[in-house]
Amino acid sequence: WRWAGARAAAGGVGGSRVRHGGGGAGLASFPTLPVAPCVHLRPSIVGKPFWNSWEARKPLKLQEAKISYRAFGTAGSDDGPEVSYKYAVGPPPGSKKLALGRFELEGGVISEVNVVYETWGTLNRRRDNAILLHCGMSASSHARSTEENEAPGWWEKFIGPGLALDTNLFYVICVNNLGSCYGSTGPSSIDPFTGKPYGSRFPAFSVQDQVRVQFELIDHLGIDVLHASVGSSLGGMQSLCAASLFPDRMKNIVSISSCVSTAPSAIAFRQMQRECIMADPNWNHGDYYNSSPPVDGLRLARQAGTITYRSGPEWQTRFGRARTSNKLKIGENFEIERYIKHQGKKWAAQGAFDPNSLIWMSTAMDAFSLERPDENGVMSMYEGTKNIMHPTLIIGVQTDMLFPVWQQKEVADYIRKAGNNSVSYYELDSIFGHDTFLLDTVAIGGAVKGHLEQEPHGANHLYQEAAAGATVMVNTLINQDFSKESVMGMFYHLDTDHDGKVSIEELSALIFLIQLSRGQKIKLTDVVTECLACDRNKDGMLTKEEFLCIAYLDCK
Numbered sequence: 001w002r003w004a005g006a007r008a009a010a011g012g013v014g015g016s017r018v019r020h021g022g023g024g025a026g027l028a029s030f031p032t033l034p035v036a037p038c039v040h041l042r043p044s045i046v047g048k049p050f051w052n053s054w055e056a057r058k059p060l061k062l063q064e065a066k067i068s069y070r071a072f073g074t075a076g077s078d079d080g081p082e083v084s085y086k087y088a089v090g091p092p093p094g095s096k097k098l099a100l101g102r103f104e105l106e107g108g109v110i111s112e113v114n115v116v117y118e119t120w121g122t123l124n125r126r127r128d129n130a131i132l133l134h135c136g137m138s139a140s141s142h143a144r145s146t147e148e149n150e151a152p153g154w155w156e157k158f159i160g161p162g163l164a165l166d167t168n169l170f171y172v173i174c175v176n177n178l179g180s181c182y183g184s185t186g187p188s189s190i191d192p193f194t195g196k197p198y199g200s201r202f203p204a205f206s207v208q209d210q211v212r213v214q215f216e217l218i219d220h221l222g223i224d225v226l227h228a229s230v231g232s233s234l235g236g237m238q239s240l241c242a243a244s245l246f247p248d249r250m251k252n253i254v255s256i257s258s259c260v261s262t263a264p265s266a267i268a269f270r271q272m273q274r275e276c277i278m279a280d281p282n283w284n285h286g287d288y289y290n291s292s293p294p295v296d297g298l299r300l301a302r303q304a305g306t307i308t309y310r311s312g313p314e315w316q317t318r319f320g321r322a323r324t325s326n327k328l329k330i331g332e333n334f335e336i337e338r339y340i341k342h343q344g345k346k347w348a349a350q351g352a353f354d355p356n357s358l359i360w361m362s363t364a365m366d367a368f369s370l371e372r373p374d375e376n377g378v379m380s381m382y383e384g385t386k387n388i389m390h391p392t393l394i395i396g397v398q399t400d401m402l403f404p405v406w407q408q409k410e411v412a413d414y415i416r417k418a419g420n421n422s423v424s425y426y427e428l429d430s431i432f433g434h435d436t437f438l439l440d441t442v443a444i445g446g447a448v449k450g451h452l453e454q455e456p457h458g459a460n461h462l463y464q465e466a467a468a469g470a471t472v473m474v475n476t477l478i479n480q481d482f483s484k485e486s487v488m489g490m491f492y493h494l495d496t497d498h499d500g501k502v503s504i505e506e507l508s509a510l511i512f513l514i515q516l517s518r519g520q521k522i523k524l525t526d527v528v529t530e531c532l533a534c535d536r537n538k539d540g541m542l543t544k545e546e547f548l549c550i551a552y553l554d555c556k
Contacts, residue, residue: 089354091116091176091183094148095141100216105178108203112192115217116176116183117141120159121167123223129462130223131165131452132214132250133174134231134238137361138353140182143174157441164445165452169462170227175217177234178210179361181354187286188354200286202360207234207368211241215249225249228452232256232437233403234361237368240388240411244370247387251457254448256395256437259407260381260414261369266402269308270362276300277355286356295348298355303344311399311433315339370414385414391422393451395444397436398429424451484548487514491544501541504531 091097095116103113118141123130133143133155144159145152158164165172176184179202187202218226229250231239236258243253259266280297282288315336322335332338347353370384392415396408405427412425428443430436437444453459490510494502508528515522534546 089181089188089351092118092140092142092149092151094118094146095176095183097183098217098220100213103213103216105203105205105209107205110185110203113178113185113213114183114189115178115185115213117173117217118143118146119171119173120144120146120165121169121171123171123221124462124465127221127223128225128227129169130171130173130218130221130226131228131230132218132226132242133159133165133172134214134229134235134242135174135177135180136233136235137177137358137365139177139235140180141174141176142182143172154438158445158448164441164448165230166449166459169453169459173217173221175214177361178213179205179357179364181357184213186354187356187360188289197289199289199356202286202356204360205364207237207241207364208245210364211238211245214238215242215246218249225251227457228252228254230254230448230452231258233258233434234365236403237365240370241368243388243390243392244372244384245387247389251390252452253388253390253392254395254451255392255411256444256448257397257400257403257408257434258411259368259403260385260411261371262366263404263407265404266308267366269304269402270366273301273304274359274362276304277359280355283355286359288355294355298353298358299344299348301344301355301358302347303340306340306343308402309434311401311431313399314431314433317431381414382418385418388415388418389420389422391451391454391457392420392424393447394423394425395437395447396425396427397433398427399431400434400436402434487548488544491547501543502547504528504535504540504542507531507542507547 095118098115098117100113100115101111103110120143121129135141135143136154139154142149142151143153143155145156153159155165159167159172161168176182178184179186181188187198187200189198189202190196191198191201226249229239229242229252231237231254233256236255239253239255240258240260243250277283277294277297277300280294282292283294283297284291288294319334319336319339324332324335324338332341369379369381371379371381372383374380374383392412394408394412394415396403396405398405408427409425412423416423426447428436428440430440430443432439491502491507494506494510508524508531511531512522512524512527515527531542535542536546
């Protein structure tokens with residue numbers, strides 16, 4: 001049952017109603033899942049247009065919504081329900097880079113494409129436990145903190161042991177988008193022919209181009225079939241696109257707050273953002289890298305974007321008509337105005353994003369459609385969705401104005417009409433609008449976890465694999481069987497990277513347990529010292545030969 005993981009993640013916190021749109025076999029009913037903080041829709045308004053219902057109801061008290069202004073912070077601060085990650089242009093510390101060489105895009109050819117990515121968890125021997133996590137427009141590959149980069153990632157609370165993308169089970173790959181400014185090739189990258197940033201000469205590209213670049217990386221990693229393709233917003237578009245283009249290379253699909261084709265309203269919103277940048281004299285048609293960048297344009301574009309990322313219901317609860325002063329003045333009178341201005345200033349002042357990346361990637365989003373030509377050359381949504389036969393989870397948010405819930409229903413309907421009987425659609429009443437996928441760890445996280453781990457195409461075989469490894473370890477210790485064959489069996493199960501090496505940290509702990517089980521008194525520090533002495537390459541890893549050279553194991 002796809003919500004098995006959801007209830008476990010919920011932890012019994014009381015909560016919010018989630019509307020279920022039906023779907024896969026066995027989903028006869030739908031449990032109540034928690035989400036906090038969240039405004040509850042009253043029974044009298046269910047089934048009515050959400051915005052009309054909200055305007056018609058009496059003002060909501062904070063106590064009724066179970067939230068407070070303190071929880072939200074002030075208009076000029078980042079306290080409260082704001083995305084906590086911060087970026088600087090360039091590849092995140094600790095990220096990896098792959099050079100792909102020449103790549104043909106919809107608008108032209110790039111002679112040298114680089115892809116930046118990060119990973120979490122361990123790829124198993126069958127290489128079938130990988131999850132491709134697709135980024136939103138303004139996100140980097142840094143979805144979660146790492147040892148090399150402890151800064152929180154944009155999906156920090158969704159990735160890790162026991163979380164939605166469970167790194168005890170899955171190998172999570174997050175790729176920075178083509179066109180971005182966080183390491184992958186984009187308008188700010190250096191053109192190898194000129195030695196200067198591409199700027200205005202960077203070719204236009206499509207969402208499909210971005211997905212093809214990502215699968216070049218998947219090929220490089222030696223992964224034939226992904227466990228899942230997961231994404232939200234632009235990442236949700238990419239997830240659907242990946243299933244359409246490469247149907248045989250994944251088992252499950254998750255799309256949150258996306259679409260099968262971009263709506264005119266979203267195009268209008270993003271055109272306004274682009275105009276904010278392009279109207280800044282410093283933009284210089286995209287060639288500003290050796291002069292002052294269009295900071296004012298970027299600031300205004302972010303302000304405009306913030307209006308579409310959050311929701312009126314949240315701001316009604318969070319700010320209402322709170323004033324910044326009692327005196328009426330031109331320019332700023334309300335806390336909501338201060339908040340919007342703060343969001344723009346913060347983004348521009350941090351130099352967090354390249355204005356050209358916003359223009360180029362938002363253009364790709366506007367052009368997006370899953371349609372393909374049929375046998376008569378007529379563009380058809382059926383042709384674009386007929387390959388999506390995987391168990392599919394579609395999530396929408398009632399307050400999302402950028403990707404409204406009618407678009408999420410449309411996604412589910414098109415895929416079902418194409419013949420997929422394993423489509424689950426869920427509609428959340430969170431007040432955080434489009435940003436819900438970044439903030440609601442309970443409803444979003446629980447839904448995603450349940451979908452990814454439920455059979456068929458779930459995680460049972462991964463649990464069994466982990467249990468088998470643990471059984472080998474425990475049986476060896478209990479039976480006191482420290483023959484070379486048994487010890488090498490343990491080494492094999494610890495060699496999760498399949499490179500013939502195991503970290504000294506892990507082997508030291510294993511040897512320490514073996515010695516304790518044999519009744520020997522020994523200090524863990526002594527074991528570590530012994531292992532370090534056998535580390536011929538001084539790389540913190542031991543090969544099986546180096547492991548067997550430790551004399552007191554009696555396993556030569």
